[in-house]
Amino acid sequence: MFEAWGIELLKAIGRFFIHPVPYVIVAVALLLGYMRIKRERYDFHIRVYDIFHELRFAIQPMLMGLALSIFTIGLGVIIPFSTIFFISIITVLLALTLRPKWLSASFIFGVTILAILVLPQFTTGVSLIDDQIQSMATTHIPSITFLLATFVIVEGLLIWKQGSRLTTPQLEKSKRGLPVGAHETSRVWLIPLFLFLPGTGLQSTVEWWPVFSYGEQTFSLWIVPFALGFSQRSYTAVPKQAFALTGRQIFALGIVLFLLAVGTIWVEWLTLAAVILAIVGKELITYMGRKREEEAPPIFVHRDKGxxxxxxxxxxxxxxxxxxxxxxxxxxxxxxxxxxxxxxxxxxxxxxxxxxxxxxxxxxxxxxxxxxxxxxxxxxxxxxxxxxxxxxxxxx
CATH class of the missing domain: 2.30.42.10 (PDZ domain)
Known part of the structure; x- marks a missing residue:
């Protein structure tokens, strides 16, 4: 038995390294670093941080992801390969915009859940695509909703604790043509997660899972790379105030979503409520942050004294x-x-x-x-x- 688990673990590690998301996130982190250095040299005639600055932040949560796997495995989260594939496509497309704010769990999982609920109602006439869509329809709704809530909580924690660290200073021109300073944080994070996917692999009875019971089935162990991102700019507050506040708000949103995810075990339509709340809540937090910036005076400006x-x-x-x-x-x-x-x-x-x-x-x-x-x-x-x-x- 232990030999079988060891072989399956080695296969899971191999699957991680053939997945495109880690390579895309590494490339995006380096591109963000290049663009930041270009701006720093223009504003201050010096590079503040090296090109690997964003990449170091990107790989820091990897151990967090492995620890989080204990939680997801304990819940008995099993996601079909087609759903993981769809999440990967959405992640890559959002990452290639080079706008880390779009790599929010609210958007990635929100769009995925909507696709699970809507796409099976249609057919394309292409058997390969239709088969994958029908496979997505078998996704266990409470499982994917728990992933949505969990990753929103993780996103909030990362922004709260890391978003305000080593942010990037920059200069911009105000409406009056005068220089105004700001701080910006642009982060992408890579989070590997152990998941069981239906298919060939270990044969096991999983009725010991405390929340979901699948009976006996064949599944394979994967280390699935998920990605999150965040970007924000502040003129009116120091980073530890502005960005940490956003992190706490997203964390609170994740807690509410988790409660809704618990409710989906008995009432599956709460999943739709969770998706709407995740997307609208994230946009509302962004709007409130932008409103604060518009209403408060900038602090990084030329002063009469000091x-x-x-x-x-x-x-x-x-x-x-x-x-x-x-x-x-x-x-x-x-x-x-x-x-x-x-x-x-x-x-x-x-x-x-x-x-x-x-x-x-x-x-x-x-x-x-x-x-x-x-x-x-x-x-x-x-x-x-x-x-x-x-x-x-x-x-x-």
Whole structure:
């Protein structure tokens, strides 16, 4: 028995590596990194993060997916191959838009469930396609609804905990033609999940599953790669406030969807309610975020007193000085600064030591100081909103 399970596990690993979704997500992560670097060089004349920045975030949740598999296997989730194939097609198409916000579980699983409910009512005349559609119709509705709810919860957690980490600073032109700073997060995540698919493979009795009972059937073990994505931009709040709030809202949406998924065990039409809530709820969260941005004043702008920190270059002096994004530098080496030029002049007044007076988000003053060493960045590594920046006509 253990030998059979070992062979099946090796087959599952092999199936993972022949699946197109991991390669598409890796390619998309690298493309997002390339486009980000191009924008960073235009805005700040320096690369903030390397091209693998998005890719590192993409592969971080892989262990989370394997842990999540304990939950899905415990529920007895079995999904037909045709449904997994459809999810993969939707995922690849949404990923190729290079707009990570479309890679939401609400859209991927919402569209899939609607296809399961609607497509079997039609025929194409092509036997191969019609067979796959009819196979999709055999999908256990509570199972796919549980996957929808579970991945919305996971999406919310990832945005909440990772969405605000190492976000990308950028400069844009306001309606008045002045530079305004913003922070953007663009994430794609790869989440492998163990699933049982009907077909050849291990023969087992699965009546021990606590929720669903399928009796005796033949199935095969797969490691199915799922993908999620998220993108958001904020002008009016620091990343840890703006993006974490969105994550908590999506997490709460996932909890409500999970309760509906439980209800589908007895009332299957609740699946349609879950799909509508998932899609409308996700769009409503996006709308509320956009509304907050429109109604609140931007914070990353030129000020009469001090310079607001828009970004911090990794491994720089600035990163080691305990100054955070959104804080305001009022004085450098005892000199009041209100422009980038004054900031540079104050730094040059003492090339061996730097002392900053900083105003934090609680409007409390504090001092940060550090010795400067040969070879360290002459501008410390703070990214600031540059007044008087000239804008090119062409898009970058």
């Amino acid at each position: 310079l607001i920190v828009l970004g911090i270059i990794p491994n720089s002096v600035a990163e080691k000085m305990n100054v955070e994004i959104g804080e305001i530098i009022l004085k450098v080496n005892g000199m009041t600064v209100s422009s980038v030029q004054q900031y540079y002049e104050a730094l040059q007044s003492n090339r061996a030591f730097c002392k900053l007076q900083v105003l934090d988000e609680n409007n409390e003053l504090r001092f940060e100081q550090r010795a400067l060493y040969e070879g360290e960045h002459h501008e410390l590594g703070f990214l600031l909103v540059q007044e008087g920046k000239r804008w090119k006509k062409e898009a970058v």
